[in-house]
Amino acid sequence: MMGDLTKNFSRREFRCRCGRKKCDAAPLDMRLVTALQALRDVVGHSIDVTSGVRCREHNRRVGGAPGSKHLEGIAADIQCDELTTLELKRFAEEIPAFANGGIGIYDWGIHVDVRGKRARWDYRTKRK
Numbered sequence: 818m819m820g821d822l823t824k825n826f827s828r829r830e831f832r833c834r835c836g837r838k839k840c841d842a843a844p845l846d847m848r849l850v851t852a853l854q855a856l857r858d859v860v861g862h863s864i865d866v867t868s869g870v871r872c873r874e875h876n877r878r879v880g881g882a883p884g885s886k887h888l889e890g891i892a893a894d895i896q897c898d899e900l901t902t903l904e905l906k907r908f909a910e911e912i913p914a915f916a917n918g919g920i921g922i923y924d925w926g927i928h929v930d931v932r933g934k935r936a937r938w939d940y941r942t943k944r945k
């Protein structure tokens with residue numbers, strides 16, 4: 818599938834999912850999309866964005882942290898059907914903007930962001 822932002826990613830995949838007409842989410846930062854495309858290229862399989870930009874209301878609704886990087890348009894929650902969460906995380910560590918950014922591990926996949934400094938967390942409840 819061709820994207821309208823990069824080869825594989827489209828703007829609609831990142832937009833806030835609050836459903837409000839007056840959504841006041843921050844703009845999507847292209848550094849995030851560029852890093853995700855680099856990840857997509859090394860992974861070689863499609864990557865699903867389950868959450869991209871969020872306005873405060875939506876972030877609250879989905880239980881996001883108050884200082885969530887999704888509020889700044891620099892974070893995405895992603896998963897890949899062909900890889901385990903840890904495999905996807907390992908690939909993300911190869912992308913400089915994520916290696917020097919935030920990577921969080923969850924049961925459903927990983928969070929990545931381009932905050933410009935290293936942050937890591939592991940919120941899995943199931944360990945394999």
Ligand SMILES: [Zn+2]
Nearest residue numbers: 833835840872
């Ligand atoms: Zn919104």
Ligand SMILES: [Zn+2]
Nearest residue numbers: 892893894928
């Ligand atoms: Zn996230």
